[in-house]
Amino acid sequence: MLLDGVVLQRLEPHADSRGVFTELFRESWGLDIAPEQWNVVRSETNVLRGVHAHWRHADYLTVVAGRATIGLYDVREGSPTEGLGVTVELDEHQPHALTIPTGVAHGFCFHEPSVHVYAVSDEWDPADELGCRWDDSDLALAWPCRPA
DSSP, X not given: OOOTTOEEEEOOEXXXXXXXXXXXXXXXXXXXXXXXXXXXXXXXXXXXXXXXXXXXXXXXXXXXXXXEEEEEEEOOTTOTTTTOEEEEEEESSSOEEEEEOTTEEEEEEESSSEEEEEEESSOOOGGGOEEOOTTOGGXXXXXXXXXX
């Protein structure tokens, strides 16, 4: 089960003798995000990033190397999934992209050295970072790893 407005988009890798080509984003897919900024992040094994939410920008992300569990918690008042927490696993072998709407808190737990690429619908602004503790029991997120 996903939270209201969260979209898990299957990505199609195209492999041949030279390697693999995978489209990460197409406007024609009809996703509810118009990227304004793209970022790439490298993380080591057992790194937990987050948890934070944004009120002004949506996120679109994929793991291009490695494996991560993404924790999601709906803080949007009146949302059909308000107060629910879920996790989604993303990895390089079965590529998917995740669209996270505004008001959905999210964090990342990396199982191995990983690289994820993400876009945001507005340029990053530290004033739009609403953070909370990754282990807050109200989030009800079953993290498979713990930070050292």
